[in-house]
Amino acid sequence: AFEIEIAGTGQVIHVPAGLSATAALAAAGIEVPLSCEQGICGTCLTTVLSGVPDHRDMYLSPAERAANDCFTPCCSRALTARLIIDL
Ligand code: FES
Secondary structure, three states: OEEEEEOOOOOEEEEOOOOOHHHHHHHOOOOOOOOOOOOOOOOOOEEEEEOOEEOOOOOOOHHHHHHOOEEOOOOOEEOOOEEEEEO
8 A cells, every 4th residue: 555645735645555556546526547557558658756556557667667757547556655746
């Protein structure tokens, strides 16, 4: 489990094990554009301002992953307790 903080509003969303980040966000009324929901298309790509994503997609290149400034919330998770994202 980890938390997502929305930069700008400061809203914090808990993402439990077994629930995708986008599902947890949607439950909080925050809709991220989705298409494949499998980490292939990049439609859900979201800016990360703080924290370290656990990239589980097949969309980002190794260099893009290493930049640590975005992730695909449809399938990816976090290595840190909290990610701060910009929507
Ligand atoms: Fe396709 Fe997230 S919806 S990569």
